[in-house]
Amino acid sequence: MVQSSILGFPRMGRLRDLKKATEAYWADKISRDDLLAEGKRLRLEHWKIQKDAGVDVIPSNDFAFYDQVLDHHQLFGTIPERYSKYNLNPLDEYFAMGRGLQKEGIDVPSLEMVKWFDSNYHYVKPTLQDNQQFKLAAEPKPVAEFLEAKAAGIITRPVILGPVSFLTLAKADRDQTVDPITLLEKLLPLYVELLSKLKAAGAEDVQIDEPVLVFDLAEKSKAAFKPAYEKIGALGAEGPRITLATYFGDIVHNIDVLADLQNLHSIHIDLVRNPEQLDTVVAALGPKQILSAGVVDGRNIWKTNFKAAIEKVENAIQKLGKDRVIVATSSSLLHVPHTLASEKTLDAEVQDWFSFAVEKATEVVVIAKAVTEGPAAVREQLEANAKSVQARASSARTNDPAVKARQAAVTPEMHNRKSAFPERYAEQTKTLKLPLFPTTTIGSFPQTKEIRIQRNKFTKGEITPAEYEKFIEKEIQEVVKIQEELDLDVFVHGEPERNDMVQYFGERLTGYVFTTHAWVQSYGSRCVRPPIIVGDISRPAPMTVKESKYAASISPKPMKGMLTGPITCLRWSFPRDDVHQSVQAQQLALALRDEVVDLEAAGIAVIQVDEPALREGLPLRTGEARAAYLKWAVDSFKLSTAGVTDGTQIHSHFCYSEFQDFFYAIAALDADVLSIENSKSDAKLLKVFIDEAYPRHIGPGVYDIHSPRVPTEQEIKDRIEEMLAYLSPSQLWCNPDCGLKTRGWPETKAALTAMVNAAKYFRQKYSQ
Numbered sequence: 054m055v056q057s058s059i060l061g062f063p064r065m066g067r068l069r070d071l072k073k074a075t076e077a078y079w080a081d082k083i084s085r086d087d088l089l090a091e092g093k094r095l096r097l098e099h100w101k102i103q104k105d106a107g108v109d110v111i112p113s114n115d116f117a118f119y120d121q122v123l124d125h126h127q128l129f130g131t132i133p134e135r136y137s138k139y140n141l142n143p144l145d146e147y148f149a150m151g152r153g154l155q156k157e158g159i160d161v162p163s164l165e166m167v168k169w170f171d172s173n174y175h176y177v178k179p180t181l182q183d184n185q186q187f188k189l190a191a192e193p194k195p196v197a198e199f200l201e202a203k204a205a206g207i208i209t210r211p212v213i214l215g216p217v218s219f220l221t222l223a224k225a226d227r228d229q230t231v232d233p234i235t236l237l238e239k240l241l242p243l244y245v246e247l248l249s250k251l252k253a254a255g256a257e258d259v260q261i262d263e264p265v266l267v268f269d270l271a272e273k274s275k276a277a278f279k280p281a282y283e284k285i286g287a288l289g290a291e292g293p294r295i296t297l298a299t300y301f302g303d304i305v306h307n308i309d310v311l312a313d314l315q316n317l318h319s320i321h322i323d324l325v326r327n328p329e330q331l332d333t334v335v336a337a338l339g340p341k342q343i344l345s346a347g348v349v350d351g352r353n354i355w356k357t358n359f360k361a362a363i364e365k366v367e368n369a370i371q372k373l374g375k376d377r378v379i380v381a382t383s384s385s386l387l388h389v390p391h392t393l394a395s396e397k398t399l400d401a402e403v404q405d406w407f408s409f410a411v412e413k414a415t416e417v418v419v420i421a422k423a424v425t426e427g428p429a430a431v432r433e434q435l436e437a438n439a440k441s442v443q444a445r446a447s448s449a450r451t452n453d454p455a456v457k458a459r460q461a462a463v464t465p466e467m468h469n470r471k472s473a474f475p476e477r478y479a480e481q482t483k484t485l486k487l488p489l490f491p492t493t494t495i496g497s498f499p500q501t502k503e504i505r506i507q508r509n510k511f512t513k514g515e516i517t518p519a520e521y522e523k524f525i526e527k528e529i530q531e532v533v534k535i536q537e538e539l540d541l542d543v544f545v546h547g548e549p550e551r552n553d554m555v556q557y558f559g560e561r562l563t564g565y566v567f568t569t570h571a572w573v574q575s576y577g578s579r580c581v582r583p584p585i586i587v588g589d590i591s592r593p594a595p596m597t598v599k600e601s602k603y604a605a606s607i608s609p610k611p612m613k614g615m616l617t618g619p620i621t622c623l624r625w626s627f628p629r630d631d632v633h634q635s636v637q638a639q640q641l642a643l644a645l646r647d648e649v650v651d652l653e654a655a656g657i658a659v660i661q662v663d664e665p666a667l668r669e670g671l672p673l674r675t676g677e678a679r680a681a682y683l684k685w686a687v688d689s690f691k692l693s694t695a696g697v698t699d700g701t702q703i704h705s706h707f708c709y710s711e712f713q714d715f716f717y718a719i720a721a722l723d724a725d726v727l728s729i730e731n732s733k734s735d736a737k738l739l740k741v742f743i744d745e746a747y748p749r750h751i752g753p754g755v756y757d758i759h760s761p762r763v764p765t766e767q768e769i770k771d772r773i774e775e776m777l778a779y780l781s782p783s784q785l786w787c788n789p790d791c792g793l794k795t796r797g798w799p800e801t802k803a804a805l806t807a808m809v810n811a812a813k814y815f816r817q818k819y820s821q
């Protein structure tokens with residue numbers, strides 16, 4: 054019998070229950086026991102959903118209160134001393150690492166958070182010491198959660214991050230020099246101990262994720278697989294059967310590693326992203342090894358094409374036999390929303406094209422049944438599926454001849470500004486007249502409860518568009534006044550009208566549909582509701598001009614217009630899977646180009662086009678694919694921004710990624726001013742500016758906005774001082790790491806006051 058399996062389930066709950074409980078706990082509105090109980094309730098509910106759907110292999114330990122990678126810090130006893138020294142209870146210590154803590158004499162920033170592979174999920178980077186010791190937690194979470202499920206009558210397959218991935222994704226702590234992979238020998242006994250404990254608790258199977266196998270691995274990481282899995286495999290019958298899971302790419306370039314993994318029970322591969330790897334991987338399996346075939350997409354919301362998925366699985370069965378193949382999701386379902394059943398406002402035509410986590414659970418079961426018992430056993434489901442796949446392929450929604458015609462008319466010149474930076478800058482200074490170390494913010498100001506309540510009322514029709522507009526104007530007045538008081542140099546309107554920087558644009562563009570409950574975890578308690586691209590994209594009307602124009606009309610200082618760039622709109626949406634992403638990006642770029650030109654015409658002389666997702670779209674492996682991506686991605690940004698005159702200053706913004714090895718691409722965008730997250734990634738990034746001899750203006754973030762912690766003026770001065778070792782005073786801007794929407798007002802004002810004071814200090818110093 055061919056089994057069905059899921060690699061991980063979204064943990065927020067149907068109505069973002071985990072987010073609500075976690076934030077209530079942080080606000081001291083519920084107790085620790087309440088939060089722990091809510092976590093337990095959600096885990097149970099999610100196991101039951103999968104069990105009721107008929108899924109054979111159900112994951113556990115895929116749950117986390119903040120991030121599943123961060124969990125391993127407590128699991129392995131690698132909590133940096135700056136957190137452990139307070140002897141907090143484990144939950145608070147865990148949140149302190151995730152989001153920092155500033156309370157009752159405690160003042161500690163969070164650990165660094167970065168993108169999880171090429172997704173919009175963020176993990177907390179394991180951070181290790183030169184003299185790192187490891188110690189398995191007394192009650193390891195994977196064991197506890199396995200037992201919890203078992204007590205409810207559900208036998209699960211616990212998931213843990215593998216040792217090679219844990220160490221490869223880790224970094225040395227600030228001021229430490231250790232290369233984490235060299236700690237393998239010390240770490241391995243903990244895996245052995247944990248696996249024995251899991252086995253003793255009754256776990257027959259464990260999923261060990263080694264997603265780094267899809268990278269071009271450094272030799273040291275690659276060589277670590279052999280000793281790691283020899284040791285783990287040596288447990289034999291004393292340990293559980295191991296499924297080694299890879300996803301988000303193929304493992305063909307690392308196929309020789311499989312020879313060292315022959316004592317593992319099964320190997321999971323992503324056959325949605327890279328179906329062509331099947332033959333190579335099958336050929337490299339040991340004689341008894343099982344293939345876990347990831348054929349149901351864990352990263353997108355399109356209904357699985359059963360016919361195509363069944364063909365892939367049948368292909369594997371032909372070579373391996375029915376008892377050596379498992380049907381699985383391509384990756385964890387963490388990246389898709391909970392259930393389509395919550396969507397009450399989607400057009401029926403498109404609703405039938407989608408499948409979220411709950412629906413995907415049924416999909417793996419149907420596919421497994423089809424290949425086990427034959428198609429007749431699930432005839433009805435197969436017929437219904439073929440019908441929706443066909444309906445989507447032939448829908449008039451997907452094809453807009455006017456958009457196609459406009460794309461055909463794009464010329465190379467449309468990608469370039471009229472003059473080079475020095476001439477542009479000369480024009481810009483005529484109108485802008487900025488001081489040295491100009492201060493600005495990244496766009497959003499706190500999205501207060503009041504803003505969300507008013508927007509909610511507006512969405513529900515409880516207040517009129519005019520009333521909502523009036524409310525937004527009042528908010529803009531407020532942030533303009535505050536920016537005046539803070540004495541910032543380039544103002545923003547604060548983005549109060551935006552629910553999210555991508556969703557907002559999705560809601561205003563033709564070719565998109567959007568949802569009401571389709572939330573996906575982005576980091577910690579924060580979620581996004583990615584809009585869905587279903588057809589060709591165009592802009593029926595200006596999207597941001599009204600608010601920017603209003604803000605400029607009441608502000609004495611330059612007002613920065615604020616847009617989300619084409620690549621970020623694409624990456625943070627659920628994209629189409631029927632046309633290449635470069636086509637979708639160009640359509641977005643053309644829509645945004647019109648918006649940029651309209652903003653300029655409305656008198657907005659500084660326009661920021663955010664592209665924080667540019668880096669995450671970079672193919673995970675080096676080589677030709679990367680060059681091809683960068684060509685169309687950079688072109689899309691340039692196409693969206695190059696319609697303006699020299700005197701209009703184009704800014705762009707980057708955050709949430711490691712940029713050291715990517716700065717050349719950001720430089721290629723030819724933006725006049727960049728703001729780039731820097732405050733947690735040490736001086737590595739700064740060094741690049743010298744290496745690249747970066748010629749334009751730049752504001753590396755001077756403080757971390759992900760934490761409620763307020764930086765001191767001295768800290769900010771130290772940051773700027775550090776930057777001045779790499780950049781000249783005339784090119785440096787002063788700004789936070791990212792937008793302030795997730796922050797409260799008191800900490801925002803305090804932090805910006807410190808920032809403005811620090812900028813003034815250097816302005817004074819360098820103007821003498």
Ligand SMILES: Nc1nc2c(c(=O)[nH]1)N[C@@H](CNc1ccc(C(=O)N[C@@H](CCC(=O)N[C@@H](CCC(=O)N[C@@H](CCC(=O)O)C(=O)O)C(=O)O)C(=O)O)cc1)CN2
Nearest residue numbers: 505506508509552553554555575578579580581625709795
């Ligand atoms: N798409 C996207 N990806 C991104 C980022 C980003 O800004 N956008 N930033 C980076 C980090 N990720 C982030 C992701 C989310 C949030 C964030 O603040 N999310 C909000 C939700 C934002 C939102 O869409 N809010 C809506 C809906 C708000 C809401 O919850 N409404 C309530 C009702 C209103 C109420 O009583 O609060 C409901 O629907 O139940 C709005 O403002 O209108 C949250 O989780 O709290 C921040 C950063 C990288 N990736």
Ligand SMILES: [Zn+2]
Nearest residue numbers: 665708791792
């Ligand atoms: Zn940002």
